Amino acid sequence: MISRRNIRVKVMQVLYSVESQETPEKNGDPFKLLQKHFDLTHQLFIYLIHYLTEVARYAEIDARNRAGKHLPSREDLNVNIKLAGNELLWKILEHPSYQKAVKETRPELLANPELLRKIYLQLADTDKYKQYISVPAREKKEEKAMLEFIFNELLLPNEDFTSYVEETFTNWDDDADMLRLLLQNFLNKPAGFNFQELISKEKWLFGKGLLETALEKKEVTMEYIKPKLKNWDPERIAVLDMILMRMGVCEFLYFETIPPKVTINEYIDLAKEYSTPQSGQFVNGILDNIHKDLVREDKMHKVAFKPS
Incomplete structure (x- = not known):
């Protein structure tokens, strides 16, 4: 499917x-x-x-x-x-x-x-x-x-x-x-x-939930992303890069059965395929740093990993 x-x-x-x-x-x-x-x-x-x-x-x-x-x-x-x-x-x-x-x-x-x-x-x-x-x-x-x-x-x-x-x-x-x-x-x-x-109920709920979370938690996810941009102007970053990073942070925080490594790898691949030549490395760096902070601050709680 x-x-x-x-x-x-x-x-x-x-x-x-x-x-x-x-x-x-x-x-x-x-x-x-x-x-x-x-x-x-x-x-x-x-x-x-x-x-x-x-x-x-x-x-x-x-x-x-x-x-x-x-x-x-x-x-x-x-x-x-x-x-x-x-x-x-x-x-x-x-x-x-x-x-x-x-x-x-x-x-x-x-x-x-x-x-x-x-x-x-x-x-x-x-x-x-x-x-x-x-x-x-x-x-x-x-x-x-x-x-x-x-x-x-x-x-x-x-x-x-x-x-x-x-x-x-x-x-x-x-x-x-x-x-x-x-x-x-x-x-x-x-x-x-x-x-x-063609799409199972479980996967439809995943898609709907990811979309809903990315829309509703935009400000929350941006609070994690902006400090990592350092000398980057958020307004000049590719729109798709920002969307992919927000989606990644949503998975970190709100999708407890998806392993962080899976999330990071998925969004690196999507950035490479759909955004700019440098986007994969850029998205990787930002999400990896956010992931480390969340683990250090005990803000990421994952259970019963399932294949993504």
Whole structure:
């Protein structure tokens, strides 16, 4: 499911959006905005699975198109459609939770038929595909391997596909790696997957709680951050750096099951990825100093650590 790292990214983005506006009312309820971020991740995930299944099912469309030619050749009349009957493919298509998600998100409305055709033709020209259709029997391992090949070797490396997805979903860069792993987990064990619970109740409460705390405890967290800035002018520090440090201090003080090392490492990584080249080192130094002070002053109380 959605990782805590991804949740932190979305909370960071909501805080940035809220605080970048001169009048906060323009963004509306920040918690609704956070929910929209999660909804977009859900829509993107369904779209990726839908596109994968459409590539696999295109074998039947190709067979019909070629058979419908004015003067079809013998090859046109004998297109191999084994892939369209892939057993794992049909487990996906008949998955009740997936069917419900498709009805809700309507991924077919984002279809790009020409791109779909091109990707299928690329697939049909690969040795992997030719080997697959040359064997009449169906083996569970090969059925899964074929769908994995389509996604990992044809869709993800395809610049036309990733550019199209990026234009359609603004969260592609943020969610791509996580959703790739999530899709792999789904292909490994599709039966127990619940598309209506892409984010668990526990993780939603973590995200909501982190956002709420960062908003309500802004002055408190800044009291810890400002003394550590020394010769830095708080007004000239990157907005994202300040937001990430505030979130980190919130985790130190108010999220007792998250280890401090996890918190520091997470926000160093986010600073490196989303802020300036120097931000990782900067955020590391500030959070590490605050952490040491809190420990020395016995203001940090952590219990029953859980993986973040």
